Amino acid sequence: MSTLxxxxxxxxxxxxxxxxxxxWRIGPGxxxxxxxxxxxxxxxxxxxxxxxxxxxxxxxxxxxxTLWPTVEALAAAEDGRVMGEWAGLGYYxxxxxxxxxxxxVTHEHGGRFPETAEALRQxxxxxxxxxxxxxxxxxxxxxxxVDGNVERVIARRFDIRTPLPAAKPEIAARAGExxxxxxxxxxxxxxxxxxxxxxxxxNPACGxxxxxxxxxxxxxxxxxxxxxxxxxxxxxxxHGIAYLARRVDGAWLLERRPDxxxxxxxxGWPGSEWTEGDPAPAPPIRAEWRDVGAEARHTFTxxxxxxxxxTALVPMERTPERGAFLPLEEFRxxxxxxxxxxxxxxxxxx
DNA sequence: AATGCGGGGTC
DNA sequence: GACCCAGCATT
Numbered sequence: 001m002s003t004l005x006x007x008x009x010x011x012x013x014x015x016x017x018x019x020x021x022x023x024w025r026i027g028p029g030x031x032x033x034x035x036x037x038x039x040x041x042x043x044x045x046x047x048x049x050x051x052x053x054x055x056x057x058x059x060x061x062x063x064x065x066t067l068w069p070t071v072e073a074l075a076a077a078e079d080g081r082v083m084g085e086w087a088g089l090g091y092y093x094x095x096x097x098x099x100x101x102x103x104x105v106t107h108e109h110g111g112r113f114p115e116t117a118e119a120l121r122q123x124x125x126x127x128x129x130x131x132x133x134x135x136x137x138x139x140x141x142x143x144x145x146v147d148g149n150v151e152r153v154i155a156r157r158f159d160i161r162t163p164l165p166a167a168k169p170e171i172a173a174r175a176g177e178x179x180x181x182x183x184x185x186x187x188x189x190x191x192x193x194x195x196x197x198x199x200x201x202x203n204p205a206c207g208x209x210x211x212x213x214x215x216x217x218x219x220x221x222x223x224x225x226x227x228x229x230x231x232x233x234x235x236x237x238x239h240g241i242a243y244l245a246r247r248v249d250g251a252w253l254l255e256r257r258p259d260x261x262x263x264x265x266x267x268g269w270p271g272s273e274w275t276e277g278d279p280a281p282a283p284p285i286r287a288e289w290r291d292v293g294a295e296a297r298h299t300f301t302x303x304x305x306x307x308x309x310x311t312a313l314v315p316m317e318r319t320p321e322r323g324a325f326l327p328l329e330e331f332r333x334x335x336x337x338x339x340x341x342x343x344x345x346x347x348x349x350x
Numbered sequence: 351a352a353t354g355c356g357g358g359g360t361c
Numbered sequence: 362g363a364c365c366c367a368g369c370a371t372t
Contacts, residue, residue: 049367056358057367090356093370127369147367165351192367201365202361232364262355301355338357 007211008180008187014210015190018197022054023061025189039113039138040071043101046130046137047094054196060089071113074099075106080256083265084335092337096265097125115139137185144179145188146172149195154178155227156199156217163228171227199223237304240274242296242340243284244311244347245320252331253284253314255323262300268340270323274305284322287312292347298339305339309347 016028024045026037044064048057063085068074074082079099086095101124105113113134114120120131132143151164154171162170180187198205206218217223245253259265270284283289292309299305333344 046367051355051366051368052357053359053366088357090358091368093355094368097369125369129368133367145367148365149367152365189367196367229364264355299357301357302353 006180007178007214010210011190011194012180012183012186015186015193018193019186019189020054020193020197023058023065031186036140037138039134041065042134042138043071043113043126043130044098046133047098047125048089050094050130051091052089056089060086070111071102072106072111075102079265080267080335084267084332087266087335087337088341090338092264092266094125096259100124101126113138115141117141117143133188136188140183140185142179142181142184143188144172144176145192146175147192149192149199150175152201152227153191153195153199156204156223157211157215159216159220159222159226161222161226161228163230165230167227233302235299235303236276237306238274238276239306239308240272240279241281241308241310242269242271242343243282243289244269244309244343245285245287245314246311246348247314247325248316250328251325252328253320253323254326254331255284263337263339266337266340267335268337269343270320271307274303274307279308283310285312285314285318285320287314287318294346296339296342296346298342300339307339307343309343311347 019025019028024037024041026035045057045061048060067085068077077099082099083092083095086092104123105111115135117131117135120126120134121128126134129145129147132145135141136143136145151168151171154160154175155167158174160167160170160174194209198209202224204224206212206215206223209215212218215223217226243253247253253270254267255270257263257266257268272279272282289310289312292311294309296307296309297305298307333341336344
């Protein structure tokens, strides 16, 4: 019989001492008395946390749960209002799917989230990771979560040198073997906390890691270099022109972008196509356009953008060819995605 | 299996 | 600057 402690127990003991206090978690006291976190809050936090750091999510989570405390309340919200509150968080398909999911849960599941990963997986915006996370954290199911943190922790612990994404099946299998039957929700959060605070991408703090004695990567000296990844393609630079038209009564000319594609469903300034060559001018209304000295620079997932800015003051009676004038009292700069917000700050206030 | 899809922290 | 992140949908 081995004298080695079960690795899951070692990690859970570490988690009990070091768990971060996060708004979507419940305290250790209530948890010990059998309380479970609200599935709505678990779901909302997990969707917000997709490819997004805890620091970026905090304020958004607080605003969303204040505005919409239940899934039914969110389901009844106006689309544009939700997109506006999501503005700045990125990956806007998440917000569209969030609303879809809230409405399905409200109208087809009686306002209750399904309790199995398989059933959760059928909902919009819920993939393998999020389904496992909700099932484990909210419903205490022994599901294995595999996110970027887990991939790094597992690749190091077992010294898996196959580059991602090819290594995903092996990593998932190893992660599954470690998942305990007891306290699966705590365990899932513990592995991710470990990856976020100790087993970090750079300069991992191996000396204080609860798994330091059975980490193959640490013993082999490869930990800090793992996981290996296939190289990414360089980002090209695209150029565009944005047109910020202000009507004499203070209204701004904006357009709602189509649901699919970049910044889908978000409010934005009308403009040219974004091309790697010179963009073709595309003023949305007849006016005397004035070039703003500065350009808005922004980096998206797969390209850099340099956006030239043009402004104009237009009279009341003139009608736009694209977009619609939004009255000043209905215009909130915070409803804009970041690149459009940068353009506004430069053109209107710069 | 590959690609499109944001933005901010961190080094 | 590049890299990374509590990934998902689409093709």
